[in-house]
Amino acid sequence: MGRQPCCDKLGVKKGPWTAEEDKKLIKFILTNGPCCWRALPKLAGLRRCGKSCRLRWTNYLRPDLKRGLLTESEEQLVIDLHARLGNRWSKIASNLPGRTDNEIKNHWNTHIKKKLLKKGIDPVTHEPLPKETHTSETSSTSSSPNERSPRFENNCSQPFEGTSKEDSSVAQIEINLTVNDKPRPLMSQSLCDDEKLLSYLLGDNEPPLLDSISDWELPNNENKSKNSTSVFASWDDCATWLMDCKDFGVNDFGLDFLNEVEMSVMDNKRV
DNA sequence: AACATTGTCAACCGCTTTGCA
């Protein structure tokens, strides 16, 4: 028996997305919102698996995505969050607005891992590597999640969500941030100063940073009122614009501009 | 210039989690 495949494999296209497919997906999601992934391909006229559509949207087409390499500060934040959360990329990504779990995972595997190894830090445990293993990646990078150090057994492999709130405290976090009884130098002090983030990590709150664009409710801004008429003549124009946008990165325009467009689009849709 | 090697990242696969009847 086994579980049903997520989609009808017959006739389902795989591999890189074409511009035409992107356009269809963008158009559908702008009209209907990101929902019902399983039904979406049929409704949007795509010969793709719903999963594939969701991935394409969340990792590439979403208008709030930043493009390009992670900045120095983002990298530090990733390292710090990874030390606490382990390979929970989606959790890490939720604290970096405009970045996806896939992107962070890729960046970790291709850049950060190597940087840490160069510095003699085990990218899995975030502890100093034994001297003889500094030059060899195999000891640490090949380790599976099950081969984590005791530190991870105690901290990161036990999800924060599973920890009772009574047990969770800032003090506990601070203990976790020590190495060999010495406070580990915080890679991003600002992170620990951020009570909202700490609270979130402890499971008390919603993510403190940018809301998911899926809600399509970004903060108001002054510019928004400037132009309440539709920006695009048609959905095709809108989809084309979004596809152009992804090449630059929406942040090149500033999120304010995005809000204006999105609100206009949504307003237009309601009429 | 041609080939080999290495790096990057989009996309896929399969397992887990979540939500609902």
Added chain:
DNA sequence: ATGCAAAGCGGTTGACAATGT
């Protein structure tokens, strides 16, 4: 409480680009 479907997640793969020889 249980079973199923859908969504989410993390590991892995493979195509392409960049770099080295």
